[in-house]
Amino acid sequence: MGSLRGITVAVLVVQALLASVALVSAQGSSNRSRWQTLNGDVPFVIARGGFSGMFSDSSPAAYRLALLTGPTNVILWCDVQLSKDAAGICFPDLKLDNNSDITTVFPNKQKTYLVNGVATKGWFSVDYTLKDIGNVILNQGVFSRSNKFDGNNYPIMTVADTYTLLKPPGFWLNIQHNAFYAQHNLSMRNFVISLTRNVTVTVDYISSPEVAFLRSIAARFQRSTTKLVFRFLELDTVEPSTNLTYGSLLKNLTFVKTFASGIIVPKSYVWPVDSNLYLQPSTSVVLDAHKEGLEVFASDFTNDVPFSFNYSYDPVAEYLQFVDNGKFSVDGVISDFPITPSAAINCFAHLGRNASKQVDLLVISKNGASGDYPGCTDQAYTKAIQDGVDVIDCPVQMTKDGTPICLGSINLIDSTDVAQSSFSNLSKTIPEIMQGSGIFTFDMSWRDILSLTTAISSPQSEYKLFRNPKFKNVGKFLTLSEFLAMAKSASSLQGVLMFLSECCLPCRAGIWCN
Numbered sequence: 182m183g184s185l186r187g188i189t190v191a192v193l194v195v196q197a198l199l200a201s202v203a204l205v206s207a208q209g210s211s212n213r214s215r216w217q218t219l220n221g222d223v224p225f226v227i228a229r230g231g232f233s234g235m236f237s238d239s240s241p242a243a244y245r246l247a248l249l250t251g252p253t254n255v256i257l258w259c260d261v262q263l264s265k266d267a268a269g270i271c272f273p274d275l276k277l278d279n280n281s282d283i284t285t286v287f288p289n290k291q292k293t294y295l296v297n298g299v300a301t302k303g304w305f306s307v308d309y310t311l312k313d314i315g316n317v318i319l320n321q322g323v324f325s326r327s328n329k330f331d332g333n334n335y336p337i338m339t340v341a342d343t344y345t346l347l348k349p350p351g352f353w354l355n356i357q358h359n360a361f362y363a364q365h366n367l368s369m370r371n372f373v374i375s376l377t378r379n380v381t382v383t384v385d386y387i388s389s390p391e392v393a394f395l396r397s398i399a400a401r402f403q404r405s406t407t408k409l410v411f412r413f414l415e416l417d418t419v420e421p422s423t424n425l426t427y428g429s430l431l432k433n434l435t436f437v438k439t440f441a442s443g444i445i446v447p448k449s450y451v452w453p454v455d456s457n458l459y460l461q462p463s464t465s466v467v468l469d470a471h472k473e474g475l476e477v478f479a480s481d482f483t484n485d486v487p488f489s490f491n492y493s494y495d496p497v498a499e500y501l502q503f504v505d506n507g508k509f510s511v512d513g514v515i516s517d518f519p520i521t522p523s524a525a526i527n528c529f530a531h532l533g534r535n536a537s538k539q540v541d542l543l544v545i546s547k548n549g550a551s552g553d554y555p556g557c558t559d560q561a562y563t564k565a566i567q568d569g570v571d572v573i574d575c576p577v578q579m580t581k582d583g584t585p586i587c588l589g590s591i592n593l594i595d596s597t598d599v600a601q602s603s604f605s606n607l608s609k610t611i612p613e614i615m616q617g618s619g620i621f622t623f624d625m626s627w628r629d630i631l632s633l634t635t636a637i638s639s640p641q642s643e644y645k646l647f648r649n650p651k652f653k654n655v656g657k658f659l660t661l662s663e664f665l666a667m668a669k670s671a672s673s674l675q676g677v678l679m680f681l682s683e684c685c686l687p688c689r690a691g692i693w694c695n
């Protein structure tokens with residue numbers, strides 16, 4: 182498989198970097214850890230259902246890819262469900278119809294059960310023996326992800342077999358629905374106790390959002406290496422065994438510490454976002470939990486769901502915000518794409534602006550930092566320089582009054598509001614330049630172009646992926662000489678790149694000539 186070869190190379194690079202990181206810290210004179218985790222340890226990467234962003238959650242392929250691409254101490258996460266005959270399986274959802282082909286193997290077997298008091302329809306594991314489940318195969322349950330790997334006969338595996346097959350460096354069991362299984366006379370407590378008695382299986386963490394379940398096993402695990410973790414759900418959701426909301430349970434971490442050594446919180450508990458996806462100041466939850474001696478694991482990290490604009494669509498930047506922000510670090514992140522937190526933690530953390538290149542390769546901007554600001558504006562170029570670009574680019578266009586300027590397109594409609602302005606009557610069709618009509622730079626004076634409102638480009642807007650709306654109309658365009666002056670004053674730059682192709686077209690078409 183061609184893609185796997187690429188992955189192997191990536192792993193070697195990560196390992197090489199890890200080795201050099203270890204060397205640097207061994208030589209350091211101070212013993213104070215650079216990680217603001219509870220114990221100063223490097224934050225863990227927990228692969229939720231394996232590399233579930235790619236393969237079906239909980240499949241052997243997803244777990245193997247997590248082992249290949251995660252850090253060497255990656256922890257594999259298994260959501261435990263119980264069969265009618267009390268076998269524990271790894272499966273991401275209480276309902277088997279999401280993530281498997283059970284609806285075609287056992288058609289018309291849908292049932293309705295109460296789940297935390299809510300009538301819920303679906304196919305539930307409590308109605309099937311382990312033998313029945315052996316006929317069912319896993320599918321990709323998140324429909325925006327590729328279904329190309331479906332039909333590969335990935336079996337649903339028992340928890341013990343998952344461990345024995347993969348021998349992961351870390352193993353995490355999440356028990357999301359103890360109360361539901363208890364209603365069906367199935368005991369999660371008996372299951373986890375008998376599993377952890379099996380000497381061939383090592384369970385490092387058991388998590389649950391149910392207080393009663395963790396309290397029921399707390400004494401049993403007090404002197405064990407298996408750690409218990411309380412999982413917080415949304416703030417206003419009611420915890421079934423206490424009738425308190427998770428928001429109010431968060432106010433008494435001393436209570437949580439009586440039955441758990443750590444907590445899982447959705448990432449928004451740590452860094453909330455507002456309704457427009459802008460990051461708010463961090464809460465004190467990590468520091469508060471550390472004060473109680475609780476480890477903190479943040480969940481809900483994915484690479485393929487829109488996240489805060491503050492990260493500029495860079496998931497590495499998001500992980501760094503949680504593990505390397507100067508104030509605190511979470512003790513682990515729970516991710517569907519474990520290769521990304523692995524890179525963030527092992528390659529990018531604690532570099533600040535000191536990163537040095539592995540190879541001598543030029544980084545050249547495209548219309549400045551045009552993903553963050555309207556292209557070719559002073560703001561876009563300033564950001565590109567701040568971000569450490571080697572070369573800034575200027576696609577040169579000509580104005581009516583003969584001023585060379587920088588603009589991504591000869592057609593002003595692409596980067597300004599000209600079509601909505603009083604200059605919209607300048608629209609014309611010039612087949613030598615482009616199909617359809619446009620409003621061209623060589624038909625407007627520099628002064629008039631400066632009076633237009635700049636517009637950020639959003640090439641993926643048909644998929645509802647927009648670029649930072651706060652900055653969509655900011656910044657000022659530059660003449661070529663202003664651009665060159667800016668480049669000259671930025672000592673970090675190695676050069677500039679000018680594109681001249683479009684500016685010469687009107688000349689060839691006999692429209693504008695000096």
Ligand SMILES: *[C@@H]1O[C@H](CO)[C@@H](O)[C@H](O)[C@H]1NC(C)=O
Nearest residue numbers: 206207209210211212213214
């Ligand atoms: C730092 O660590 C080394 C090796 O673990 C130990 O010998 C030394 O005492 C430590 N120094 C301090 C100041 O804690």
Ligand SMILES: *[C@@H]1O[C@H](CO)[C@@H](O)[C@H](O)[C@H]1NC(C)=O
Nearest residue numbers: 273274278279280322323324
């Ligand atoms: C299946 O579960 C995932 C989360 O595990 C969810 O995002 C998705 O919408 C679910 N699909 C259906 C059809 O319920």
Ligand SMILES: *[C@@H]1O[C@H](CO)[C@@H](O)[C@H](O)[C@H]1NC(C)=O
Nearest residue numbers: 341342345375379380381382
């Ligand atoms: C322990 O787990 C292994 C692997 O699945 C299994 O073969 C074995 O029967 C289990 N032992 C006990 C005592 O449950």
Ligand SMILES: *[C@@H]1O[C@H](CO)[C@@H](O)[C@H](O)[C@H]1NC(C)=O
Nearest residue numbers: 307361362363364365366367
């Ligand atoms: C669970 O066990 C109780 C008592 O043995 C019994 O009354 C009840 O019907 C059982 N429930 C289910 C769902 O099997």
Ligand SMILES: *[C@@H]1O[C@H](CO)[C@@H](O)[C@H](O)[C@H]1NC(C)=O
Nearest residue numbers: 298419420421422423424425
């Ligand atoms: C929680 O509330 C429900 C309904 O209000 C009640 O039936 C139940 O006894 C309560 N449970 C606890 C543990 O307080």
Ligand SMILES: *[C@@H]1O[C@H](CO)[C@@H](O)[C@H](O)[C@H]1NC(C)=O
Nearest residue numbers: 432433434435436437438439
């Ligand atoms: C928090 O929990 C502890 C331990 O259970 C308890 O003693 C204390 O009263 C609780 N505090 C509040 C404010 O509820």
Ligand SMILES: *[C@@H]1O[C@H](CO)[C@@H](O)[C@H](O)[C@H]1NC(C)=O
Nearest residue numbers: 459460461462463490491651
């Ligand atoms: C996120 O970006 C917005 C808009 O630029 C800014 O107001 C806010 O302070 C940023 N949040 C953080 C935590 O930096």
Ligand SMILES: *[C@@H]1O[C@H](CO)[C@@H](O)[C@H](O)[C@H]1NC(C)=O
Nearest residue numbers: 505530531532533534535536
């Ligand atoms: C970057 O390097 C400077 C100078 O060597 C040093 O003072 C600074 O702490 C470094 N920053 C980080 C984040 O390592």
Ligand SMILES: *[C@@H]1O[C@H](CO)[C@@H](O)[C@H](O)[C@H]1NC(C)=O
Nearest residue numbers: 602603604605606607608624
């Ligand atoms: C376009 O409209 C402006 C006023 O909005 C006017 O001054 C100008 O002459 C018009 N140009 C053409 C080519 O019609």
